[in-house]
Amino acid sequence: MNKQENKEAAQEFKEYTGVTFEEFIKSATDEVLLAIGNRVCSEEWAVKNYNFKNHPQFYKNRKRLLSALRLQWDGGSFSRRRQIVDFVCSGMRGGYNGYSKSNRAIQAEREGKYPASVLAKKLGIKTSAIRMFLCPCEWHHTSKFYNKVNYYDGAILLAIHAEDPLDDKHILDKLGIDEVQLNEAKELYSQLKGSKEVA
Secondary structure, three states, X not given: OOHHHHHHHHHHHHHHHOOOHHHHHXXXXXXXXXXXXXXXXXXXXXXXXXXXXXXXXXXXXXXXXXXXXXXXXXXXXXXXXXXXXXXXXXXHXXXXXXXXXXXHHHHHHHXXXXXXXXXXXXXXXXXXXXXXXXOOOEEEEEOOOOEEEEEEEOHHHHHHHHOOOOOHHHHHHHHOOOHHHXXXXXXXXXXXXXXXXXX
């Protein structure tokens, strides 16, 4: 394996995606991971049996799917790494990542913005509560049908939800917000958690 070629492929990947391969696969949807797997290692058990219930050790097993992709990236031939770079970057250049969502949608999710159903699940409440208390901040295309989906900004709410006990200074520093924004978000979080729309 040519180390220089591998290094250049990794640099190109980061140039187009803005993240390392490891960061990319950790945040990618299972559909995107499976699309990459089908392109570069379709005969790997974790890939070809991902959707088959009769193979329980592989069925919907994200951990095994990630391992198969890491093996292709780190231990496979240069041509495999090159295939991954070309496949992912061609989707990035085209504005769409595989068949799951637009690149802008992926970026929004990195910023803590999600569709109502996803944000609700992360916060442990019903989707209707998100729609009742929040306004969409933007929309993005998702799925192979390019559906237009509303996204809700949940960055501060998710930070509050993750802090136990709540550490205001940590959230303020992490998100670069002021105390007024944090207090408003805390109030909203209380309303969301206290509503009858809790999951």
